[in-house]
Amino acid sequence: MTDTCPNCLERGITPIASRRRGQHLAHGYRCPRCNHQWAVGRLPTAYPTHTETRKAA
Numbered sequence: 001m002t003d004t005c006p007n008c009l010e011r012g013i014t015p016i017a018s019r020r021r022g023q024h025l026a027h028g029y030r031c032p033r034c035n036h037q038w039a040v041g042r043l044p045t046a047y048p049t050h051t052e053t054r055k056a057a
């Protein structure tokens, strides 16, 4: 699951870490271009376009 950097919009960034808590899967990312770090949590079921929560690290 790749993501786009929210800071410089670099695309196709792969997660450097992931952890699962029950149904909740969270990925940590670090942008190779601007070194921005962030985390994305996804729920695997329902509303695929409305389940993302973003938080700058």
Ligand SMILES: [Zn+2]
Pocket (backbone or CB within 6 Å): 005, 006, 007, 008, 009, 010, 031, 032, 033, 034, 035, 036
């Ligand atoms: Zn970036």
